[in-house]
Amino acid sequence: MTQDTILANARLVLPDEVFTGHVVLRDGVIAEIGTGAAVPTGGLDCEGDYLAPGLIELHTDNLERHISPRPNVPWPHGPAILAHDRELAGTGITTVFDAMRVGSIPSGRARYTKYARELSTEMLALRAQELLKISHFLHLRAEICSETLTEELAEFTADDRVGIVSLMDHTPGQRQFRDIEKMKAYVMGKNNLTENEFAQHVAKLQGLQDRLGARHEAAAVEEARRLGAVLASHDDTTTEQVGVSADHGVAVAEFPTTVEAAEACRANEIAIIMGAPNLVRGGSHSGNVAARDLAERDLLDILSSDYVPAALLLSAAQLGEMWGDMARGLATVTSTPARSVGLTDRGTVEIGQRADLVRFAYTNETAVAREVFSQGRQVA
Template structure:
């Protein structure tokens, strides 16, 4: 039972940006959890001036997508909330009721909101060919963390870019028991890396992909050009005349990139 918080947090972030108090360029990524009571009301609080660049359709109902493996979910939820067996069962039942009540309606409303914002629409945790087909029907061109090879392959068949988490690649597998990012990379089914809550993981994972593919430039493109293209930020992602001069300099040491300098809009910030 999360309370509404997105609008106030976004306003604080955008005000800091207006004051030029931030070292990098921030856009908003709205994670639209369809199984929540307040989603539509929260989406209605955003508009054209909010720099919403990405809206993700998310459904974390137990027993499917990310949480097909209920044992993984049980261990996570019990560890986080201290539930006993009965508490966990009640938690799962409540989430399933939420999906039955709100899921379909909220999915439709989130798609409408993304179009209203002019934002890129992404799917999340697609698992089957059928789910990918639904994503394609919504006009989705970016898939966050498909959970199976089947889904990743279907994404490419529909010209949907596949994004996986950098921590997944670094740790050697998914913490939820789903497909490993490395496996998708080796099958030529991985296009973009996400920090997935660990920003420092991006550079290391991109360098590791460069070694897996035998092409460092291609590995680095998964955190530069490829994501910029996917979210339609044409002014960045490449070193070229007329682009933003957002640059880093690093050196490889024993297979690990050591960051040396950072520039934002041509100004050194670190």
């Protein structure tokens, strides 16, 4: 017989409320939910900590950091994937859409080489061997301003667990990099470019956009349909850009850079994703709209850890405190992202849902993940 896991005396974070109770985990799903602080025989006393659904991360660049821990320093993919997997588990994330860039620039000084197909194949192999602690899907970041986007997208099939395709356009002078001086500081520092090399890099990217931008964007939209993936926009800045996203069938907007764009997303029923680091730090590192400003205007639906995995739980708890509603805050990293990408078996503490859970304490504006369960198995 399967042995039950009982987590008791916890503040259960349900879709619309928080109350003290216990859950019973059986055969990988939530089998029972009860109220009260009593700890049944054999149960784990959570000592009044929060018990929430496992966090669902739709966009993280963390895997890229592991495969290249320093500029131009590659790391073996297998160990990198495993380290990334365990890091996310330790922060309470139990489902992740790993962002991988498709679309490379193999020529020139500041080059970007292809890696996504090989990396995703290795990811799937580790999953088949049951070596991953949490659930992984792919998020293909389709770089419109590149040389090889269509060829790289064509290498993926419906068997690759591609859940999201996002339209990325990092052409200088618009979207995230409207302020070229901010882009200059970022790119020159990251790639050790001279002033002249940076100017050549900008000219090259703008030339690629002029020559291939429209073709690449249309191809990415079609490839998302072929793969059965949710389509996302990235860094929409104007009402017009959001209108184009809506026409493409975009379901989620990653990191709109202005209030104007966020309001247009709401009008077009496009879910709004903002960066957890933006919320925690109190502003955007690129000088764009602050996540907190959008939250105060009710223009924030989902949080993404982006480049700091530990920020996801922390920011959701801070948002719950700001709104005076912890259930609502946690929904931005659990039920809402799950539903936005069509996952119906996780994201809530309800009977029959996957037993993906995070037990955490929240004091002095700091969230601490104490225990994490994926399909009822403790992974951290």
